[in-house]
Amino acid sequence: MSAEVTGRMDRYTLQGKTALITGAAKRIGREVAFALADAGCHVAIHYNTSPAEAETLRAEIGLLGVNAWTVQADFAQPEQYETLIERAERLAGPIETLINNASIFPYEPLASMTRDTFMRTMEVNAWVPFALSRAFAARAKRGKIINLLDASLAGIDRTHAAYQLSKHTLAMLTRMMALEFAPHVLVNAVAPGYILPLPGQEKYLEKMGGTLPLQRTGEAQEIAAAILDLIRSDYITGEVLYVDGGWHLQERACGPNPY
Numbered sequence: 001m002s003a004e005v006t007g008r009m010d011r012y013t014l015q016g017k018t019a020l021i022t023g024a025a026k027r028i029g030r031e032v033a034f035a036l037a038d039a040g041c042h043v044a045i046h047y048n049t050s051p052a053e054a055e056t057l058r059a060e061i062g063l064l065g066v067n068a069w070t071v072q073a074d075f076a077q078p079e080q081y082e083t084l085i086e087r088a089e090r091l092a093g094p095i096e097t098l099i100n101n102a103s104i105f106p107y108e109p110l111a112s113m114t115r116d117t118f119m120r121t122m123e124v125n126a127w128v129p130f131a132l133s134r135a136f137a138a139r140a141k142r143g144k145i146i147n148l149l150d151a152s153l154a155g156i157d158r159t160h161a162a163y164q165l166s167k168h169t170l171a172m173l174t175r176m177m178a179l180e181f182a183p184h185v186l187v188n189a190v191a192p193g194y195i196l197p198l199p200g201q202e203k204y205l206e207k208m209g210g211t212l213p214l215q216r217t218g219e220a221q222e223i224a225a226a227i228l229d230l231i232r233s234d235y236i237t238g239e240v241l242y243v244d245g246g247w248h249l250q251e252r253a254c255g256p257n258p259y
Contacts, residue, residue, distance in 0.1 A: 014036060017040075017097065021045060023103070025053040037064045037066045043061055044069050044071055045061075047072055058070050097144045098144070099227065103163075107159060145186070147174050147189040149167050152164055171189065178237040186233075193212070194208050195222075213249060
């Protein structure tokens with residue numbers, strides 16, 4: 001391999017860069033924040049209703065030798081999320097990576113889905129990631145965007161209809177934005193499978209893990225590792241990486257995907 005090619009492959013590093021992670025105070029977002037910090041990346045921690053958890057995370061990340069900041073925004077309030085990128089940069093300086101992790105997961109079957117649930121879920125899970133990504137791309141000279149999807153996209157989950165429709169929309173937006181923001185901003189997505197149970201879903205998650213090709217549920221750290229791999233690549237855009245133990249290879253008609 002020539003020195004020129006090697007130089008191109010080695011040029012992207014997270015060391016000293018800054019990432020904004022939405023919904024970072026808990027669950028997968030928290031693990032992603034630690035993984036980025038461990039790689040030398042400064043982290044802007046977005047939260048909505050979890051200020052204590054966000055502050056704890058900020059302090060813990062600081063022990064890893066990088067900087068961290070907390071920034072609040074309610075994704076039901078346009079005046080808050082439309083200024084999130086700008087406010088985060090006032091705190092942290094230029095942001096090179098945006099991770100759209102925050103989402104809501106309402107249980108509402110298709111037969112009873114209401115307009116309010118549909119519109120609220122689409123706003124939080126699809127419109128806000130797009131709005132943030134567009135604002136980020138307009139400000140970034142060079143950057144990476146990672147959207148969090150769901151392995152249930154490979155099937156049909158009628159019990160969480162608005163949620164699945166919102167994630168399908170974000171999946172298509174991922175491909176559209178990859179073209180729109182190229183070549184300076186790369187846009188990819190990770191689709192987690194059975195990772196973290198919702199409260200009361202522990203036994204269900206354990207049972208479903210045994211039905212997967214890899215015969216187990218996943219760990220949040222595995223999602224974080226996949227996100228880091230995509231961020232570090234300078235030649236992947238518009239892709240969805242399933243991190244689900246092979247879940248998407250199996251035909252599914254319904255069922256929640258609690259992570």
